[in-house]
Structure formats: C-alpha cells, structure tokens
Amino acid sequence: MSKLPGSTGISLLGDKSLEFYRDPITFCERRIEKHGSRIFQARLLNKSTSFVCSVQGMKELLCDKSSVFLKDPTDVMTYMYGDNIVTTNGEEASLLRLSLMNLFTGKCLASSSDYINSVCERSLKDLSSSAEPQSVYPIFKRLGSELVLGLFLNVKAEETPEVFEEITQLCTLHWHGIISAPVNIKVPLWSSGFSTALEAKDKLMEIIKEKLELEQEGFVGCLRSLPLPDASCASQHLLLFISALIPKALASLLTSFTLALCGPGQEEVREQARQDPTYLDQVLLEVQRLWPPFIGGRRIANQDTTLEGYHIPKDSAAMYISHSVHRDPEVFHQPDEFKPERWSGSLCFTLCHQWKDSQMLPPPQGMLG
Ligand code: HEM
Missing domain, CATH: 1.10.630.10 (Cytochrome P450)
Structure with a gap:
C-alpha cells in the first residue's frame, strides 16, 4: 500500500x-x-x-x-447546531434522511412555488430596470434570507418585517459563532463572539419551538408531522435549515451565475x-x-x-x-x-x-x- x-x-x-x-x-x-x-x-x-x-x-x-469515514463529533458545527442529519452517521442518518425527504416532495414542495416566484419577482424587478451598476451579492443574500425564513419558518418579510429582521440578525450572530474561536467568555461590557452566538442560538431555539407549537400549515406543519427520533429533532433541524449559511451559499451561486452570463x-x-x-x-x-x-x-x-x-x-x-x-x-x-x-x-x-x-x-x- x-x-x-x-x-x-x-x-x-x-x-x-x-x-x-x-x-x-x-x-x-x-x-x-x-x-x-x-x-x-x-x-x-x-x-x-x-x-x-x-x-x-x-x-x-x-x-x-x-x-x-465519520463526521467529527468535536466539530464546532456540532456544538453550534446540535445533533442533526449533518452531524449524524450510519443507520441513524439513513432513517433521518428517509423522514426528511418527505419535506421536499408532494404537497410540501407544491405549496412553495408561489411564494418563491413572488419573492423573486419583487426582489429582482428593480435589477433589470436600473441604469446604475448594482452590487448583486447583498441583493441575492436578502433574497436568500426571505426565501429561507418564508419557506422554512413561515416568517415573511412583507407581512412581519420586524420579526423578519430580528431573526435574520440572530441567524447572522449565530453564524459568526461558527467562524470565531470556540471560547465562551463573558465579562461586563464585552462578550466573545462565541458566547454572543450561543445567546443568539438560545433565542432562535425559543422562536423555533414556539413556531413548532403553533403552526399547523406549510413546512413547519409538515415537519411537525414527520416520524422523528425525539422531541428536539424537529427544532434542531429547523435551526439548520434557517442557518445564515444558506442565503450566503445561494447569493454566492447567483452572483457567479450573473458574472458567468453577463x-x-x-x-x-x-x-x-x-x-x-x-x-x-x-x-x-x-x-x-x-x-x-x-x-x-x-x-x-x-x-x-x-x-x-x-x-x-x-x-x-x-x-x-x-x-x-x-x-x-x-x-x-x-x-x-x-x-x-x-x-x-x-x-x-x-x-x-x-x-x-x-x-x-x-x-x-x-x-x-
Ligand atoms: C446553495 C445552497 C446549498 C449548498 C451549496 C449546500 C451544500 C451542502 C453540502 C456540501 C453538503 C454536504 C456536507 C457534508 O456532509 O460534507 C450538504 C448537506 C446537507 N444540506 Fe445543503 N446546501 C445548500 C442548501 C441547503 C438547503 C436549502 C437545505 C435545507 C433546507 C440543506 C440541507 C442539507 C442537509 C439536510 C444536508 C445533509 C444531507 C445528508 O447527509 O443526507 N442544504 N449541503
């Protein structure tokens, strides 16, 4: 060898x-x-x-x-997002995959397309008519956040702008915890990025749990009705699905798409x-x-x-x-x-x-x- x-x-x-x-x-x-x-x-x-x-x-x-080759249990992703499919291995991961796949088929998916179209039309219409050069990355990131929070948490920027802004900011703070050193220090008037991120995570979890209790419809409703291994599983996954990482990835891809075709x-x-x-x-x-x-x-x-x-x-x-x-x-x-x-x-x-x-x-x- x-x-x-x-x-x-x-x-x-x-x-x-x-x-x-x-x-x-x-x-x-x-x-x-x-x-x-x-x-x-x-x-x-x-x-x-x-x-x-x-x-x-x-x-x-x-x-x-x-x-x-297994996921690393000491990875900072695990600490910040908790147990979810991305940090799970083997049969447990296969069973989760089978359950979660239901969220991306049939009725769950069908109800998304109208929302996606309306957000895209509203967010992108000014781009084609603008005479001035535009920085597209922030526009696409905002579009990504609207899509993610609207689809996965039923929080729509047009309907409840303050709630939307609050959750977007919490998601950003939580994400910054992943890219800052994993040191949880808090002293008066100063706290490390990591401890701020953990606080943001707690607040996000409260919002998510409330949504899971109250919402019957849409993605949250579908997630609630899935057979999942334990009570915290749905909320852990919603935390992953609304991660700031996803709007960033989408914005990066749409920016590359724009540059490739311009x-x-x-x-x-x-x-x-x-x-x-x-x-x-x-x-x-x-x-x-x-x-x-x-x-x-x-x-x-x-x-x-x-x-x-x-x-x-x-x-x-x-x-x-x-x-x-x-x-x-x-x-x-x-x-x-x-x-x-x-x-x-x-x-x-x-x-x-x-x-x-x-x-x-x-x-x-x-x-x-
Ligand atoms: C542009 C957007 C996205 C990119 C580039 C992306 C990229 C990735 C990559 C590279 C992995 C594999 C990680 C690994 O195990 O090494 C992954 C896994 C995963 N992603 Fe995404 N992702 C995106 C959007 C999303 C969205 C919107 C969701 C859900 C709402 C999502 C949910 C997941 C899940 C559940 C897994 C684990 C899959 C499994 O282990 O079976 N991703 N993604």
Whole structure:
C-alpha cells in the first residue's frame, strides 16, 4: 500500500491551517501540481489530514466508505447546531434522511412555488430596470434570507418585517459563532463572539419551538408531522435549515451565475437560457461545478483504510475540496472552461446513476429528470 504524497510535519509547527483557510484553492492547486496527485496529505487543525481533490476519492470517502469515514463529533458545527442529519452517521442518518425527504416532495414542495416566484419577482424587478451598476451579492443574500425564513419558518418579510429582521440578525450572530474561536467568555461590557452566538442560538431555539407549537400549515406543519427520533429533532433541524449559511451559499451561486452570463460576449448563452429550461438547468449545474460556495467537508477515519489505494491511518482526517473535485480532468474535459452543454450527454447519465446507486447523498440538483 503506498504512502500518501506530502507530509504532515510535526504537531503545531507543521500546521498549515492558516495557509489553507487564507486561500484554499491556491493551497490545493500548488500541492496537486507539486505532488502530481489529486490526493495528498498536510496538517490541518493540527491533525494529519488527507486532502481529496478527485471525483474517485470523493466517491470513496462519501459513498463507498461512508461507514469508515465519520463526521467529527468535536466539530464546532456540532456544538453550534446540535445533533442533526449533518452531524449524524450510519443507520441513524439513513432513517433521518428517509423522514426528511418527505419535506421536499408532494404537497410540501407544491405549496412553495408561489411564494418563491413572488419573492423573486419583487426582489429582482428593480435589477433589470436600473441604469446604475448594482452590487448583486447583498441583493441575492436578502433574497436568500426571505426565501429561507418564508419557506422554512413561515416568517415573511412583507407581512412581519420586524420579526423578519430580528431573526435574520440572530441567524447572522449565530453564524459568526461558527467562524470565531470556540471560547465562551463573558465579562461586563464585552462578550466573545462565541458566547454572543450561543445567546443568539438560545433565542432562535425559543422562536423555533414556539413556531413548532403553533403552526399547523406549510413546512413547519409538515415537519411537525414527520416520524422523528425525539422531541428536539424537529427544532434542531429547523435551526439548520434557517442557518445564515444558506442565503450566503445561494447569493454566492447567483452572483457567479450573473458574472458567468453577463457582458456582450454571452448574449447567445443568455438567450438560450431564457428560451430553454433544460439548458438553464445545465447552466446552473455548470455554475455549481465551477464555483461551489462551500469549501467541502471533513470526516475522521474510524479504522486504518485506503483512499485511491493510499494508506489512511485510523483517527486521521480526510477533507474533500469541492472546487478541486469539480475540476478533476479525469471526469471533466477542459475542466476550467464554462461549458453548460457538458451536462447534456453521457456524463450526466453516468453520474446520475452513480448517485442513485450510492444512495448516500441527494442527487445533484437538476440531474434526475
Ligand atoms: C446553495 C445552497 C446549498 C449548498 C451549496 C449546500 C451544500 C451542502 C453540502 C456540501 C453538503 C454536504 C456536507 C457534508 O456532509 O460534507 C450538504 C448537506 C446537507 N444540506 Fe445543503 N446546501 C445548500 C442548501 C441547503 C438547503 C436549502 C437545505 C435545507 C433546507 C440543506 C440541507 C442539507 C442537509 C439536510 C444536508 C445533509 C444531507 C445528508 O447527509 O443526507 N442544504 N449541503
């Protein structure tokens, strides 16, 4: 069995977290080139970590060996969001997945489309008529917040603007806790970002629990009626669904979409995307491929194992890097080029079946017709 390319150095001194989080894309590109391999090791968060930048490696990590590579229970996400599907493993995760999938089908989903259309029309109408240049990211982030809170919590900005603003601010404070050091210090007139975030979380949980008690209709009503393992499960999941992370991810993707399609050179693509919904789906997939909003995900090996034939020791971490995986030349021809039509052929079919067979993750959006 071969040793992973790269080195993890000695504890603390060999740590590369600062370099990685400053610029994850360059960090991986440099090492992929240096080692001639899309999987390599380095020290991250003071732990030996394999960086997975290939489609094959990611498939092994998340699908084939999902019982070996487990979510990290000491992750700050777990502390800030509590137990939910993102922090659960194995059979427990499969059962939760089965239950939660009901929220995204049938009557639950049907009731969402009118709301989505009306928020989009209202939020975006001024964009096309504006003569001045606009900064689109904040506009899309606001749109994302309106969608998330309206759909998942039945709090609509137009109907109850103060409640909407209060919850949006609490979600932002809670999110800042994830990206600040996990130190819970509170002294008069000053409190650490982390303790402020925990206070915001408590307030959000109160609002969520009240909603779950009172609302009969919509997403909250559907969630209430699901068979879930314990009483706190629904509220923990609502906390995840209204996380500030989701409007940020949506705003990032819509901004990338705008940049990819703007300018005089893209008139044809814009026209085709307007006319043909299938082509628009392909454009959206290509935007998600080239500019994924999240860095990736991290797991811990619960036994000695392998990834792409390389030895991975027990208790080491493995991290998939979405940006690099999505540009793996083994799977994507001319990986750095924006080519929406790549999603129309057999690649889409093959990946679609791999996702279906693995039954581990939801299929990428738009791939299952
Ligand atoms: C642009 C928006 C989004 C992006 C980029 C995104 C990205 C991701 C990624 C990368 C993961 C895998 C994390 C891992 O396990 O390593 C994930 C999992 C998950 N996301 Fe999202 N997500 C988005 C929107 C949403 C929304 C709107 C919801 C729910 C309301 C949601 C709910 C979930 C859930 C429940 C999981 C766990 C799935 C499972 O383990 O079966 N996500 N998401």
